[in-house]
Amino acid sequence: MTDAPNLPGPTRPALDPPASPSPWEADPAARGAVGPGGSLVAVVGGGISGLTSAYLLARAGARVLLLERGPRLGGKILTQPLAGLPLEAGPDGFLDRPEAVALCRELGLESELVETLTTRAYRWEGNGLRLLEAEGGRPATGSPARLLSLRGGLQRLVERLEEDMRGLAPRARVHPLTPVEGVEPAAGAGFRLRLGTGQVVRADAVVIGTPAHQAAELVSACSPGAADILMEVRYLDLAVINLIYPGRPWPLPGSGFLVAERDGRLISGCTWLSSKWPHLDRPGCTAIRVTVGGSGRREWMRLDDATLVAEAHRELVLALGPAPRPDLARVVRWRQAVPDPRSLDPGRPTRAQAALPPGLALAGGGYRGGGIASCIAAAGEAAALARRHLRAG
Numbered sequence: 427m428t429d430a431p432n433l434p435g436p437t438r439p440a441l442d443p444p445a446s447p448s449p450w451e452a453d454p455a456a457r458g459a460v461g462p463g464g465s466l467v468a469v470v471g472g473g474i475s476g477l478t479s480a481y482l483l484a485r486a487g488a489r490v491l492l493l494e495r496g497p498r499l500g501g502k503i504l505t506q507p508l509a510g511l512p513l514e515a516g517p518d519g520f521l522d523r524p525e526a527v528a529l530c531r532e533l534g535l536e537s538e539l540v541e542t543l544t545t546r547a548y549r550w551e552g553n554g555l556r557l558l559e560a561e562g563g564r565p566a567t568g569s570p571a572r573l574l575s576l577r578g579g580l581q582r583l584v585e586r587l588e589e590d591m592r593g594l595a596p597r598a599r600v601h602p603l604t605p606v607e608g609v610e611p612a613a614g615a616g617f618r619l620r621l622g623t624g625q626v627v628r629a630d631a632v633v634i635g636t637p638a639h640q641a642a643e644l645v646s647a648c649s650p651g652a653a654d655i656l657m658e659v660r661y662l663d664l665a666v667i668n669l670i671y672p673g674r675p676w677p678l679p680g681s682g683f684l685v686a687e688r689d690g691r692l693i694s695g696c697t698w699l700s701s702k703w704p705h706l707d708r709p710g711c712t713a714i715r716v717t718v719g720g721s722g723r724r725e726w727m728r729l730d731d732a733t734l735v736a737e738a739h740r741e742l743v744l745a746l747g748p749a750p751r752p753d754l755a756r757v758v759r760w761r762q763a764v765p766d767p768r769s770l771d772p773g774r775p776t777r778a779q780a781a782l783p784p785g786l787a788l789a790g791g792g793y794r795g796g797g798i799a800s801c802i803a804a805a806g807e808a809a810a811l812a813r814r815h816l817r818a819g
């Protein structure tokens with residue numbers, strides 16, 4: 427199983443030439459090039475975790491090589507315009523945490539930040555929508571956990587990080603289509619990264635920015651104990667169905683609704699994008715995001731995209747009332763999309779990190795819980811760990 431969405435073929439074929447001086451062991455001229463003054467950090471994974479770590483390291487003056495398996499950067503962050511609206515196929519916002527806001531500010535994105543218009547949410551219980559209540563019987567509105575996004579979509583964050591990284595070349599290098607197959611201790615000191623391209627990279631420190639199960643495979647040669655801890659995180663498969671309806675078929679007084687597994691519906695969650703986000707509120711159409719899958723829900727995986735769209739529409743009509751069919755629809759399936767919240771343990775990342783040799787840092791914040799904001803915070807910690815290791819060496 428992979429965690430790649432069902433995207434059409436590669437969109438970014440360009441590989442940078444290897445960094446100069448080259449860390450590639452396959453190039454005999456490179457031997458000895460990575461030493462004092464030229465210490466190199468290899469960052470594995472070009473999602474928000476790896477990208478943020480790589481950016482912070484490069485900005486602090488380190489030589490950085492970002493190695494991404496796929497053709498594009500961003501990982502689960504994927505903005506796909508539909509009807510001219512920047513709709514998200516992955517996360518549709520992030521928690522308002524200081525590290526995340528500071529990163530946006532530093533990248534010059536502060537003026538593009540948008541906040542949810544409402545936090546009022548519902549549960550669909552078959553016979554109607556019930557307002558989700560916070561403790562004390564109050565409606566779950568005005569929650570302190572504000573959600574933020576960017577006017578042009580979350581892909582803007584990825585684009586700015588990538589642009590800034592590329593601006594720091596040749597010290598910072600970005601290599602898409604470069605899978606890392608394993609990380610091993612190098613003779614003497616540092617690490618050897620075996621690549622799917624047949625090459626080997628020698629690095630003084632390594633940051634792993636992949637989900638837990640992939641991180642487990644990568645670090646198993648350095649620490650079977652850390653790999654075992656990381657393998658405890660279980661992942662759930664999900665699909666996101668973005669729909670554009672003509673006009674305003676429903677009033678939508680909130681941000682959406684959730685459906686409990688026991689209710690046996692296809693839909694596990696529905697986000698009323700047009701009433702949740704200011705940048706997605708356009709006259710003449712209504713944007714809705716339906717999520718299917720999650721804990722105990724696997725039936726949807728046997729359905730093709732057209733059936734998923736038809737079934738999602740049928741359940742929306744049951745929940746919200748009659749409406750014409752959507753004008754546009756797009757389905758993105760994610761294998762091993764998000765950690766099962768029931769398998770999350772706040773102490774696990776610290777235990778896994780403690781079991782790794784110095785210089786090998788875990789950045790993947792997704793398995794700490796908390797999504798993008800947590801990834802950005804964890805990426806900062808991993809970058810700091812790698813820098814301390816370089817300074818100590």
Ligand SMILES: Cc1cc2nc3c(=O)[nH]c(=O)nc-3n(C[C@H](O)[C@H](O)[C@H](O)COP(=O)(O)OP(=O)(O)OC[C@H]3O[C@@H](n4cnc5c(N)ncnc54)[C@H](O)[C@@H]3O)c2cc1C
Binds near residue numbers: 518796799801
């Ligand atoms: C449908 C969906 C909805 C979500 N909703 C929200 C939300 O609303 N708010 C929120 O905060 N979070 C949300 N999340 C979670 C959030 O998207 C993730 O926590 C976050 O994007 C994870 O980022 P990451 O960089 O750690 O991992 P990823 O985004 O998975 O990136 C990892 C990268 O590593 C690469 N990689 C893997 N193995 C290798 C290898 N061996 N060699 C090289 N590269 C490799 C992958 O190709 C990928 O690009 C959602 C996720 C999904 C799927």
